[in-house]
Amino acid sequence: MNRRLGRAIARISYLPKTLDLVWTASKGWTIAWAILLVIQGLMPVAMVYLTRSVVDGLVAVMGAGATWQSAQPIIIPAAAMVCVLLLGGSLQTVMEWVRTAQSEFVHDHITTLIHQKSVAVDYAFYESSEYYDRLNRARSDASGQSLSLLENLGNGMQNSITLLAMAAILLPYGAWLAVVLLISALPSLYIILNLNRYYHRWWQGTTTERRRQEYYDALLTNSNTAAELRLFNLGSQFQSTYLKSRHRLRTEYLQILKVQSLGRFSATILGLFVFMAPLSWVVWRILQGKMTLGELALFFQAFQQSRGVMVSLLGNLGQIYKSSLFISNLFEFLELKPQIINPTQPLAIPKQLKQGISFQQVSFGYPGSDRPVLENFNLTIPAGKIVAIVGDNGAGKSTLIKLLCRFYDPESGCIQLDGIDIRDLSVIEYQRLITVLFQFPVSYYVTAAENIALGDWSATPSLDEIELAAKNAGIHEKIASLPQSYNAILGKLFPEGTELSGGQWQRLALARAFLRRAEIIILDEPTSAMDPWAEFDWLERFRTMANGRTAVVITHRFTLAMRADIIHVMRAGKIVESGSHDELLAQGGFYAQSWKEQMEVTSNVPV
Known part of the structure; x- marks a missing residue:
């Protein structure tokens, strides 16, 4: 009572x-x-x-x-x-x-x-x-x-x-x-x-x-x-x-x-x-x-x-x-309170990465799960390099992205940016250093110009900047062919909207990344909706965008991984192989075996 x-x-x-x-x-x-x-x-x-x-x-x-x-x-x-x-x-x-x-x-x-x-x-x-x-x-x-x-x-x-x-x-x-x-x-x-x-x-x-x-x-x-x-x-x-x-x-x-x-x-x-x-x-x-x-x-x-x-x-x-x-x-x-919050006195954000990103003895498991995804995990991503992470499903690759974007914090260990624990940085300022191209990018049912401008909305980009990003991503010609060009509504949810293919939506996401000009680029299966020929063109454009910046690529496609400076093979929450494409082939391990099997299926991929 x-x-x-x-x-x-x-x-x-x-x-x-x-x-x-x-x-x-x-x-x-x-x-x-x-x-x-x-x-x-x-x-x-x-x-x-x-x-x-x-x-x-x-x-x-x-x-x-x-x-x-x-x-x-x-x-x-x-x-x-x-x-x-x-x-x-x-x-x-x-x-x-x-x-x-x-x-x-x-x-x-x-x-x-x-x-x-x-x-x-x-x-x-x-x-x-x-x-x-x-x-x-x-x-x-x-x-x-x-x-x-x-x-x-x-x-x-x-x-x-x-x-x-x-x-x-x-x-x-x-x-x-x-x-x-x-x-x-x-x-x-x-x-x-x-x-x-x-x-x-x-x-x-x-x-x-x-x-x-x-x-x-x-x-x-x-x-x-x-x-x-x-x-x-x-x-x-x-x-x-x-x-x-x-x-x-x-x-x-x-x-x-x-x-x-x-x-x-x-x-x-x-x-x-x-x-x-x-x-x-x-x-x-x-x-x-x-x-x-x-x-x-x-x-x-x-x-x-x-x-x-x-x-x-x-x-x-x-x-x-x-x-x-x-x-x-x-x-x-x-009254719900977030756990990912700013420190009392945030440290200054590095204007340009010099050392890179490092995972040091990181352990993490999702709330409600009794099995850790990562345990005492170590990984170094050098500044200015393209690092590919490959592995089978459930290896923990997506968890790396969530931790790196600071959607979660490690249960133990730390993630450092040029030697600074990212938990000592302002959350918003840190996340402004990052742009992510997800496997299934969001289809924003707004104009084409707004779709690209969302990559750096707070900067209020001009139409010239938006068009340049679209050209770099290879989507400008498609947008220009629409009846209202950059003012055309995309998607079929609203009247007079134009639907894009999966690959075109991914190119639009790439245009947002070009516009953002972030120091750290993260790609999660970015070419999954593209045919091999479109993928080859996309990869060349990506290398242009990534020039001088730090990129992390999560992929199952070795045609994308092979263009990385460093490749890490991940299995069951562990890095089991590391090296360049040629070095990993020479090792004859899991990567070499998977490469051989994939090439037999996609032998018509231009290299």
Whole structure:
């Protein structure tokens, strides 16, 4: 019980943060919203007072006869009631406008916060299923829950104002009425709190299943899978899996709604029975001649509205609690801390590599794995040289790239840049020294010019610089042939887009690398989508780009490796052979054997 209370208090503690978040996103709209709440909170009280005046006036008219003179006391309060009703309708329209504007600003602000955190967290988070669960929970209607919390808080304030004013009206009839009001509303509060906690526990527990459902939805609608779905007739299989997941979630959700509806209905019936006690007392007072019909109307409206407001207020508290359960997911996500951070006093970045890069006794294993990928690993990459690393799948080559890019830090040992541990350097400044050509470069569906400019976006390159990079990469002629040249949209996601081949996308990635002019070049199977003739041309261009710079090439293709200054053969996390192409052939080891086998398959490759 104490633990449950502690968790509830911890989640409610996010309320100030949520208010600050909404205030930061929409100050002016929030002020307007608060003013409207106060006005709307006082309007029911005004209607109750005016109702008593109108009813008592009608009784007097009925007793004295309907004349203009006798009807005058009714006209003013009746006209005032009409004005209050008109004002209420107008304010409701204004409130919807204010709430919509506030919603837009809060949604954009929260989305920005999630995007910023998604970029700031370590790369390791994206290789964790738990992270995707957290991201999904944070993104699931985070802005809607924030506004729901604020709206219920505002409604609670409005209801509190109304309730206090109504209490002042009822107080002359007996303080015991407040106790009856509270008792009639307590069942609703108890049911709402428990059902909200039950629903949140279910929603939290089905995060992975909901993500799996989204995954199958993406498989059925994404262009990347469209070809295989048709060729292997996988559509019905994925549809069936998706529907099974939906059936389970839908059934459980509807069951929760059923329990919620029955609980609320039971609470309403119980509250009505409690309400009968004060109503019977009022009728008895009227029969005794101790209350007027106007007082009956006032009491009935005041008590009925007070009870409704009390139930609504307690409901607001329940919804605030519910929203806080969901908001806690957002703030827990925003509180994630990266482990790859800048040192307290970063050392100066070498302007140009003189010694090179060295792995010294590096050991590393991925989180959650009990098997290290690298153990006491040593490797030297001399400055200004092209170093190729070849080996079979699972040898640890991709892990080297992640460590070198500082997506991860070694568990022991260190990676040095000209004798400086890279952990002593600014992360951003260090990564600006590096450009990477991945095996499957990202296809950015923007213009061709923007695609290349992304290689060094912060430098705001000119069109001449972009065209020069494209020419060096061998993609300029393709871009120039497009109807809008460098302003052409690439990819088929948007209207009038032009799709490129895999090899052309890789040349575009090479153009980004040319533009960046980084000191360290890392290539991960950069020619995997190219035919042998295109690869030969690409390699010549790469050597031009790499001239005077330090390059690391991860490849299975020996036609690429043979052009490196130094080749390292990697197996099971170890360097087993090193040397130039000719030296490794002379050794007659694993490299020589693999070269022979590959050349037998690709004997038509120009060398």
